Amino acid sequence: MPKIDKDAAPRSSGTRYPPPHDEPCKLREWRRLGDAAGLTQFGVSLFRLAPGVWSSQRHWHSHEDEFVYVLTGELVLVTDKGEDILRAGDCAGFPAGQRDGHCLQNRSTDDAEILVVGSRNDEDHGEYSDIDMVFTSGRYSGKSGYRHKDGSPY
Template sequence: MPKIDLAAIPATNRTGYPEPYARDVAGRWYRRLGIAAGLGDFGVTHVRLDPGAWSSQRHWHEGEDEFVVILSGEAVLVEEGRRTPMRAGDCAAFPKGQADGHHLINEGDAPCLLVAIGRASQTDCHYPDIDLHLDGATQSYRHRDGRPW
């Protein structure tokens, strides 16, 4: 496959999160590079976080690994009980099954660009800070008590 032309892949800020959780990621714009390149074993996503935007709700996956590389700008990696500044060239890994929710927040004044590597969630995904749970079997969001959204 030749060099990927980012400009040829439309950026979207679409989310599956129900309200009120969707508004935190409104300033997250992404391009699914893996899909555009025909990759099937894992996903690669080019992400722009505008100032104030979150990469996601804080979460962890039962069965999917994740890896991020900051390309430019800055973000704060928020995990259980800690905040870590991330700058261009910094990387973070999130092994599957580790119950330590994570997300990135752009608290700066300029956009943050990053690449996220992983595959779409096929197993349960947990959101420790909010009343939300992704049921891997049905691919649907539920309340923590199992009620559907």
């Protein structure tokens, strides 16, 4: 198995969320380690969240499991049950179909790094718990999108 050079892995940053929902996530950055390894059944990404940056809006997935592991820093995990502090070595998992919106927020003064692992399912869809937005299926085929909860487009 070839070693993955994380510095050479494909990089991404920002968000595709429509305004104003994009604001807390605009400065997030990640490296697509799973893509660098040629993985197709699940994704693995190394995220860097600067102070004030969120991993996402609070959301849940219909068909995808998601797992996060904190490598460095301190983050606030926000779910329907409230807030928990996650520090280096802490982890959390979110089973597909569980309607418990989640996100990570960096409220500290230092950068945080997290490893995010999730399944890849083109039938996945879900909604954002705190805002009027849902995401539609087809993320991996390039047919994804965001809509209001009543189905109207952004």
